[in-house]
Amino acid sequence: MKVLVIGSGAREHAIITSLMADDSVSEVVAAPGNAGIAREVDTRPVDVTDPVAVADLAVDVAAELVVIGPEVPLVAGVADAVRDRGIACFGPSAEAAQLEGSKAFAKQVMAEAGVPTAMAHVCTGIDEVESALDQFGPPYVVKDDGLAAGKGVVVTSDRAEAVAHARAILSKGYGVQTVIEEYLDGEEVSLFAITDGTTVLPLQPAQDFKRAGEGDTGPNTGGMGAYSPLPWAPPTLTADVTERVLQPMVDVMRHRGTPFAGLLYAGLAMTSRGVRVIEFNARFGDPETQVVLANLRSPLGRVLMAAATGHLADVPPLVWQSGYSVTVVIAAEGYPTSPRTGDVISGLERAAEEVNVDIFHAGTTITDEGAIASSGGRVLSITAHGETLARAREHAYAAVDLIRLEGSHHRRDIAARAATEG
Numbered sequence: 409m410k411v412l413v414i415g416s417g418a419r420e421h422a423i424i425t426s427l428m429a430d431d432s433v434s435e436v437v438a439a440p441g442n443a444g445i446a447r448e449v450d451t452r453p454v455d456v457t458d459p460v461a462v463a464d465l466a467v468d469v470a471a472e473l474v475v476i477g478p479e480v481p482l483v484a485g486v487a488d489a490v491r492d493r494g495i496a497c498f499g500p501s502a503e504a505a506q507l508e509g510s511k512a513f514a515k516q517v518m519a520e521a522g523v524p525t526a527m528a529h530v531c532t533g534i535d536e537v538e539s540a541l542d543q544f545g546p547p548y549v550v551k552d553d554g555l556a557a558g559k560g561v562v563v564t565s566d567r568a569e570a571v572a573h574a575r576a577i578l579s580k581g582y583g584v585q586t587v588i589e590e591y592l593d594g595e596e597v598s599l600f601a602i603t604d605g606t607t608v609l610p611l612q613p614a615q616d617f618k619r620a621g622e623g624d625t626g627p628n629t630g631g632m633g634a635y636s637p638l639p640w641a642p643p644t645l646t647a648d649v650t651e652r653v654l655q656p657m658v659d660v661m662r663h664r665g666t667p668f669a670g671l672l673y674a675g676l677a678m679t680s681r682g683v684r685v686i687e688f689n690a691r692f693g694d695p696e697t698q699v700v701l702a703n704l705r706s707p708l709g710r711v712l713m714a715a716a717t718g719h720l721a722d723v724p725p726l727v728w729q730s731g732y733s734v735t736v737v738i739a740a741e742g743y744p745t746s747p748r749t750g751d752v753i754s755g756l757e758r759a760a761e762e763v764n765v766d767i768f769h770a771g772t773t774i775t776d777e778g779a780i781a782s783s784g785g786r787v788l789s790i791t792a793h794g795e796t797l798a799r800a801r802e803h804a805y806a807a808v809d810l811i812r813l814e815g816s817h818h819r820r821d822i823a824a825r826a827a828t829e830g
């Protein structure tokens with residue numbers, strides 16, 4: 409089958425690498441892709457937020473399956489537009505993608521499904537905000553209801569900062585909402601499930617590192633690294649979360665008449681009182697996808713096609729290779745505030761020769777001279793496998809250390825704590 413992958417990050421590069429390893433996939437086209445993706449498959453320019461443009465492209469390249477990476481096109485209805493042309497699409501409808509597109513909507517569905525999550529107030533005015541903040545007390549959690557490219561959430565013990573963030577959200581326009589929540593403690597886990605709207609197929613759990621600095625300091629980012637699976641997690645975690653969170657959400661969405669088919673991402677907090685949902689996303693997470701797919705041995709194309717066409721119940725149990733994967737993100741100088749772009753990257757060939765390493769590109773482009781240069785905040789996602797987490801880290805950092813990008817930064821402590829247990 410011929411697959412069109414929409415997106416341009418390391419997540420999409422990892423998805424494409426897994427698709428190419430599936431013998432049922434004859435060809436992959438990526439749009440718009442990046443420099444690393446373009447070395448492996450045909451790429452096409454496209455405005456990923458334009459449903460008609462993406463659907464036209466799917467017809468044009470004769471795609472039999474379209475896989476949508478990022479959330480913005482999903483919320484914009486790109487999956488609906490592709491399906492309207494009679495092409496299978498892995499990605500939820502715009503209505504179902506509201507699980508990510510509106511945190512207030514997600515809370516409502518979670519309440520209907522009996523899914524454990526943080527207590528929350530959805531507020532439209534600053535007086536409501538202040539009383540919700542005082543009800544829960546510090547640390548305060550203030551969220552933008554809608555998509556905010558990772559900048560929507562502030563967690564702070566400074567009440568004035570919490571109020572200021574809520575004010576900034578509410579000032580964006582009439583009817584805008586902010587969600588004020590109870591603070592959840594404990595380790596965070598990302599658990600992905602592939603679903604066709606009825607059957608739920610969980611993947612292995614992962615953990616990502618959101619802060620820019622080592623020891624979880626500094627500003628929030630899109631993610632500076634990840635590892636999977638989790639040596640410290642209870643062996644029943646995936647089954648428990650599937651039964652108590654993922655399946656009930658999928659069932660309620662179907663009963664509401666807006667089935668969720670695609671990738672349901674549960675962001676979880678392992679609190680002292682049990683597992684709580686922090687948020688849902690409607691797509692593969694980046695950088696967790698790089699490590700989750702690195703361990704998956706089942707043919708990804710077949711599984712995604714089954715999910716897109718309502719046949720997930722017929723898919724055999726997923727097969728995982730033993731061991732662990734780690735990914736380390738190399739970010740441009742100034743990321744996340746104001747990343748510097750246009751710097752040439754060297755050492756990529758040597759790094760790719762390191763054992764068990766995959767170099768996934770994110771913000772990269774090819775210069776007029778044919779060199780690879782940075783073009784975004786997160787530039788590369790260096791992914792490695794090992795029989796132990798410690799080994800996976802060694803391989804990943806050996807490759808990272810061969811790459812030169814002026815001014816770049818990365819964290820040295822990805823999976824370091826967990827490696828002492830796995």
Ligand SMILES: Nc1ncnc2c1ncn2[C@@H]1O[C@H](COP(=O)(O)OP(=O)(O)OP(=O)(O)O)[C@@H](O)[C@H]1O
Binds near residue numbers: 556559589592596675
């Ligand atoms: N109730 C909470 N208690 C404690 N921390 C929280 C809470 N809600 C969110 N956070 C922290 O803020 C981060 C971002 O929150 P959330 O996942 O809801 O936002 P997002 O912008 O949709 O993130 P993403 O980019 O992962 O989709 C979480 O990963 C978590 O670290």
Ligand SMILES: [Mg+2]
Binds near residue numbers: 687689
């Ligand atoms: Mg989110």
